[in-house]
Amino acid sequence: MNAQDMNKRIRLIMHLRTRGITDTNVLSAMERVPRDAFVPREVLDQAWEDTALPIGRGQTISQPLVVAAMTEGLKLSDRDKVLEIGTGCGYQTAILAHLSRRVYTIERHVPLQKDAEKRFDQLKLRNITALAADGMKGWPKINGIDQAPFDKIIVTAAASAAPPQALLDQLKPGGIMVIPVGPPGEQMLKSYQKNEDGSFAIKDLMPVRFVPLLPDIAKDEEAA
Numbered sequence: 001m002n003a004q005d006m007n008k009r010i011r012l013i014m015h016l017r018t019r020g021i022t023d024t025n026v027l028s029a030m031e032r033v034p035r036d037a038f039v040p041r042e043v044l045d046q047a048w049e050d051t052a053l054p055i056g057r058g059q060t061i062s063q064p065l066v067v068a069a070m071t072e073g074l075k076l077s078d079r080d081k082v083l084e085i086g087t088g089c090g091y092q093t094a095i096l097a098h099l100s101r102r103v104y105t106i107e108r109h110v111p112l113q114k115d116a117e118k119r120f121d122q123l124k125l126r127n128i129t130a131l132a133a134d135g136m137k138g139w140p141k142i143n144g145i146d147q148a149p150f151d152k153i154i155v156t157a158a159a160s161a162a163p164p165q166a167l168l169d170q171l172k173p174g175g176i177m178v179i180p181v182g183p184p185g186e187q188m189l190k191s192y193q194k195n196e197d198g199s200f201a202i203k204d205l206m207p208v209r210f211v212p213l214l215p216d217i218a219k220d221e222e223a224a
């Protein structure tokens with residue numbers, strides 16, 4: 001890494017601090033994961049700016065501040081098994097992989113999922129299992145093996161009214177789900193903590209703008 005890249009990284013981390021991110025594990029993961037390895041060449045010069053960027057198929061890599069706030073909201077421990085819905089380019093996945101035991105991640109656009117998996121290989125991130133499927137249904141049983149329930153669940157696309165029931169069901173008692181909820185223009189990032197009796201303590205974290213959570217695997221011709 002050259003000195004200029006180093007400066008850009010440090011500037012972004014300092015910016016996240018001034019915007020209220022205090023968890024030092026989250027900040028150091030964001031300093032270590034090379035965001036430039038996740039964005040298309042055309043926007044490479046903006047890789048370390050605090051802005052969302054296009055990643056193809058009408059989707060975006062989330063703004064670093066939002067990635068940091070969502071990660072902080074999960075209160076991760078290195079023993080956690082995490083489910084992520086909406087792999088996209090895999091940047092948020094890589095941050096989670098640094099801070100948890102294992103990450104299971106689902107993307108409905110097959111080409112995005114394949115590219116993300118290649119990046120995980122290149123970056124030698126070995127604790128990620130990636131799948132092309134409809135994440136609204138939760139993590140499926142594969143060869144009779146059930147990975148649910150999860151300690152933490154993160155959804156990086158917006159649910160229109162409430163989190164999908166299958167995801168609420170796959171959260172462990174005591175576990176936390178972070179998910180944007182609401183129609184376009186009125187989305188709120190929310191945290192759902194599951195109580196031992198199966199009820200939820202719900203908190204608003206910040207207003208956000210996400211692409212919608214959509215059902216089924218995306219068709220080839222679908223752009224968004």
Ligand code: SAH
Nearest residue numbers: 061062086088089107108135136156213214
């Ligand atoms: N964390 C990603 C965000 C990508 S945008 C990143 O920073 O790159 C949200 C992603 O959620 C899109 O790639 C979209 O295709 C995906 N998505 C939407 N609905 C989905 C569903 N039901 N299952 C899996 N992925 C979904």
